[in-house]
Amino acid sequence: MQYKVIEGCSAETYQTLLEHGWRRFGRVFFRPICAACTACLSLRVDAEGFVPGRSRLRTWRRNQDLTVHLGRPTVTPDRMALFARYHAAQSQTKGWEPRPTTPEAYHRGFVEGFETFGYELTFHLGEKLLAVALLDRLPNAISAVYCYYDPDHARRGLGVNSVLHHVALARQQGIERVYLGYWVEENASLAYKAGYGPHELLVGRPETDAAAVWQAARG
Numbered sequence: 001m002q003y004k005v006i007e008g009c010s011a012e013t014y015q016t017l018l019e020h021g022w023r024r025f026g027r028v029f030f031r032p033i034c035a036a037c038t039a040c041l042s043l044r045v046d047a048e049g050f051v052p053g054r055s056r057l058r059t060w061r062r063n064q065d066l067t068v069h070l071g072r073p074t075v076t077p078d079r080m081a082l083f084a085r086y087h088a089a090q091s092q093t094k095g096w097e098p099r100p101t102t103p104e105a106y107h108r109g110f111v112e113g114f115e116t117f118g119y120e121l122t123f124h125l126g127e128k129l130l131a132v133a134l135l136d137r138l139p140n141a142i143s144a145v146y147c148y149y150d151p152d153h154a155r156r157g158l159g160v161n162s163v164l165h166h167v168a169l170a171r172q173q174g175i176e177r178v179y180l181g182y183w184v185e186e187n188a189s190l191a192y193k194a195g196y197g198p199h200e201l202l203v204g205r206p207e208t209d210a211a212a213v214w215q216a217a218r219g
Contacts, residue, residue, distance in 0.1 A: 004029040011117045015138045018179055019212045021202050024136065024145065027113035032182070033205065042202035043183040043193050044141075044214065047170035050178075051197065059157035060164050066123045066130065068165060073111045073120040075103045078129045082150060089151035094189065110134050110146065121165055123149075123158065133162035135169075142170045143179040163196060 005027055006013070014024065021042045022031045032040040052060065080103060090096040111118075117138055123131040131149035135142055144166050149158035166178045183201070184190040193199075200214040 001030045002033045006113075009113065009115055011115070011138050014117060014136065015141055016208055018136075018138065018141055018143055020206050020208050020210075021212075023181055024113065024143070025109045026111075031205065038204075039184050039186070040182040041184075043180050043199055044202075045167065045178040045180060045196045045199045047142075047167050047176060047178050049198050050167050052164065056160055056164060059160045063123070063156055063158070063161045066125055066161075069122045069124070070119055070169070071122065073114055073118055073134055075107050075111060079132055080106060082129055082132065083148050085151060086148040089154075096189075118145075121162060121169075123161070125153075130156070131158040131162060133165070135166060137169075137173075137175075140175055141177050141179055142166050142175055144181060167196075 004017075004022075006029055007027060009027070009029075014022075014029075017024075017029055020031075022029045024030075034040075080101070083101060083106065087096065087099045087101075091098050110120075114136075117136045119135050119137055121131075121133040121135065122129060123133075129150075130153050131147065133147040134145040136145060144163065147159055147162045149162075163178075163180070170176070170178050180193045180196065180199075182190060183193045185194070194217070198216065200216050203213040203215050206212050
């Protein structure tokens with residue numbers, strides 16, 4: 001990976017980085033630069049042209065009983081507990097490496113560096129927090145940063161529901177693209193992103209002073 005640590009990054013600067021394949025956690029911006037492998041491809045969805053399909057429409061309807069709030073990212077006990085339960089479940093079902101965290105580590109990854117563009121969507125069933133989706137809202141892009149949810153409510157499709165809300169937010173605000181991060185065709189945890197279409201894939205690894213070419217793909 002190639003890294004940049006940027007203090008006080010502007011939304012315009014990050015928009016350029018995002019268009020050139022960079023992602024963000026906290027104040028750290030990164031992109032893959034493996035010399036012998038180009039499996040990680042940046043993927044973005046055409047928000048206005050997005051077609052959800054029947055299964056995603058069912059997911060949307062299934063979650064209409066949730067209260068959705070857009071706010072600034074923060075650290076709270078219920079977020080920490082939900083994050084821990086989500087990763088414990090993923091470790092059991094998908095073989096993820098255990099990822100214990102602390103409030104300080106959560107703050108560094110998800111709260112620091114949000115500047116003018118970092119937000120989170122929270123999804124509540126009554127008073128119970130079911131999901132948190134962190135995102136960056138830029139001049140002409142919404143970037144999905146990270147989503148975690150209650151494993152006891154997995155049948156709701158809370159991850160899918162969060163992506164649908166990213167697209168809905170983009171449409172409401174006249175934003176053209178929703179960036180879903182890196183797509184890896186043979187990685188089960190990342191391959192799902194190709195199911196959101198129409199979408200585009202970034203060609204190569206352009207430097208920020210060069211043109212970024214995105215190629216249309218079928219979702």
